[in-house]
Amino acid sequence: MRPPAARPTSQERTFAREEIIVSKTDLRGHLTYANDVFVRVSGYTRRELLGRPHSLIRHPDMPRAVFRTLWDTVQSGDEIFAYVKNLAADGSFYWVLAHVTPSTDAHGVPVGYHSNRRLPEPAAIRAVEPVYALLLAEEQRHPTGNAAVDASSALLRDWLDERRTTYDEWVWSVINAHEGGAR
Amino acid sequence: MRQLLRRSGTVTVVDPGPATSTGGLDAIVDVLHRAAAGDFEARTAESDDPALDEAGRALNSLLDVVDAFVRESGAALAASARGRFHRTFVERGLPGAYRDGARRINDARDLLRAADEAATEEAEVRSVIVAQAVEVSQHVAAASTELGASAQSLRGTVSAGVDELGTTVDLVHRLEDASTRIDEAVTLILEVASRTRLLALNATIEAARAGEHGKAFGVVADEVRQLSDRVAASSADISAQVDEAQAVSREVSTSISRVAALIAEIDAEATGVSSAAGHAEGGLARMAESLRADIGRFAE
Numbered sequence: 001m002r003p004p005a006a007r008p009t010s011q012e013r014t015f016a017r018e019e020i021i022v023s024k025t026d027l028r029g030h031l032t033y034a035n036d037v038f039v040r041v042s043g044y045t046r047r048e049l050l051g052r053p054h055s056l057i058r059h060p061d062m063p064r065a066v067f068r069t070l071w072d073t074v075q076s077g078d079e080i081f082a083y084v085k086n087l088a089a090d091g092s093f094y095w096v097l098a099h100v101t102p103s104t105d106a107h108g109v110p111v112g113y114h115s116n117r118r119l120p121e122p123a124a125i126r127a128v129e130p131v132y133a134l135l136l137a138e139e140q141r142h143p144t145g146n147a148a149v150d151a152s153s154a155l156l157r158d159w160l161d162e163r164r165t166t167y168d169e170w171v172w173s174v175i176n177a178h179e180g181g182a183r
Numbered sequence: 184m185r186q187l188l189r190r191s192g193t194v195t196v197v198d199p200g201p202a203t204s205t206g207g208l209d210a211i212v213d214v215l216h217r218a219a220a221g222d223f224e225a226r227t228a229e230s231d232d233p234a235l236d237e238a239g240r241a242l243n244s245l246l247d248v249v250d251a252f253v254r255e256s257g258a259a260l261a262a263s264a265r266g267r268f269h270r271t272f273v274e275r276g277l278p279g280a281y282r283d284g285a286r287r288i289n290d291a292r293d294l295l296r297a298a299d300e301a302a303t304e305e306a307e308v309r310s311v312i313v314a315q316a317v318e319v320s321q322h323v324a325a326a327s328t329e330l331g332a333s334a335q336s337l338r339g340t341v342s343a344g345v346d347e348l349g350t351t352v353d354l355v356h357r358l359e360d361a362s363t364r365i366d367e368a369v370t371l372i373l374e375v376a377s378r379t380r381l382l383a384l385n386a387t388i389e390a391a392r393a394g395e396h397g398k399a400f401g402v403v404a405d406e407v408r409q410l411s412d413r414v415a416a417s418s419a420d421i422s423a424q425v426d427e428a429q430a431v432s433r434e435v436s437t438s439i440s441r442v443a444a445l446i447a448e449i450d451a452e453a454t455g456v457s458s459a460a461g462h463a464e465g466g467l468a469r470m471a472e473s474l475r476a477d478i479g480r481f482a483e
Contacts, residue, residue: 020276022247024224033226035247036240046229079258081273099273101254103224111224116251118276172269179275 008060011092014119015041021096021117024103027110029054029071043089054115059087063135064145065152069167074100074113081171083120083128095125097179124178131159207235211242223250252281259288268296316478324471331461331468337453341446348443352436359432362425369422376414383408 015021015037024033034042034049042049042057049056058067062085073080079101086094096117103112138155139148160170210227217225223246227239255272262270271292272285383404390401460467 017275018278020247020251022251024226035243079254097273099255101258114250114254116247116254116276118273168267169269172271175273176269176271179273 006087006089006091008087008093009091011090013041013043013088013092013094015094017119019119021115023054023115023117024112025054025115026112029113031056032112041088041094042086043092048089057086057088059085059093061085061093061132061136063132063139063152063156064149065135065139065156066132068149068153069156070098070100073167074102075110077102077110080168081175083124083171083174084117085132095120097124097175121178121180124174127174127178134159207232211235211239214242214246218246218249223253248277248281252277252284255285256288259292263292263295266299268292268299313478317475320471320475320478324468324475327460327466327468327471328462331457331466334453334457334460338450338457341450341453344446345443345450348439348446352439355432355435355439359429359436362429362432366422366425366429369418369425373415373418373422376411376418379411380408380415383411 019037020035021038021041022033022035023031023038025031030051030053031049032051034046039046039049044056055067066082066084070080070082079099082098082100084096084098086096088094097120098115098117100113100115102110103114105111135152135156138152142148142151156167160167163170165173207230210230214225214227226243226246230236230239255277259270259272262268272288274282274285274289277285386404387401387408390397390404393400458466462469
């Protein structure tokens, strides 16, 4: 049974600082595992989640350029950290600091992806929100999804180039500046 | 390196199977075996038996935290090894001993970063010193070459001075010879004057004996005597002056010999400077050039 798409509300969900939300997907991004924290915070049942694409919990406030960066990075074999606003089953939202890594078999062949998500500091969310809003506004100016994500990805590159930084350095500058509890 | 980078944060699955196993205790045991073999993809599924379900959930929680720790520690250490020190081990969400382990990895990363910063700083200082040394050795080589050339030129000047001194010594010798000849001529003149005076005296006596007729001759003879006296006096003067001229010539000769000795010393010094400063084996210019080349290779 596929659950209906949730209508976003301004209600926020949260989880404990000691918890991590864990999920695994196959190479297509379809969920193969969700831990109890994921089930509880997302508001879906495990049965509803498994086999569904991870984009089930994608929030409309999230710019697609971030997910493109995320997929490009993990598909090239690297790890990535990203602040992500997720959509729960009841339309409420919850922010996470996601760490996504590839899983490979004994021969180094990728078999899927793994994501650990931690509770981010409000100050870190305030630091990334304006950047995401900028990218989202760019995406909304384009009629098709592909053109929108192309344009916002170019904007993100330009924005990083202007600051003489990379996505990796930028996200770590936010983590190291605001996630004091991360250390 | 790229291969290493690609592996950062990945976890290798020994025997990839389904992420979740369904069933009862057998499934839990299967997941435990897979996890023990290093397969962190394995998880248990929900069970209808409450006790088995609880055991499965606890096992999944354990695997989740071990999985997170393995992925994070590998990636954090790989990042530090590559100089990506901004990538820390995110300690949040990890309990107890896992958090302590994460903290130790972060401490190690801090030490690596400090060592890296110190090494970078040392390298910067070293490159500045090397650049200065290269510049100084270039200056020394150039100055030494110039010094060698100056010393060589000085030798030429000294040699010309020695030649000029030789000419001067000849002139002084000729002057001494001329004085000697003048002295001989003066001696002859004095002898002539002395005999002329004697003749004049005899003539005066003979004139007096002739009486009135010899009076005029007596005047001439007296005049001749006075002339010979004046010649004798004047010759004595000349003789004294020639003696003095000869004494001065001897002093000049001695002085020139001393100058010649000094110039020979200068010539020896200039030869020494020329070979010490120049491009010959062991010369300063050659050593400075070889030093510059060595420092250049060190800096590469």
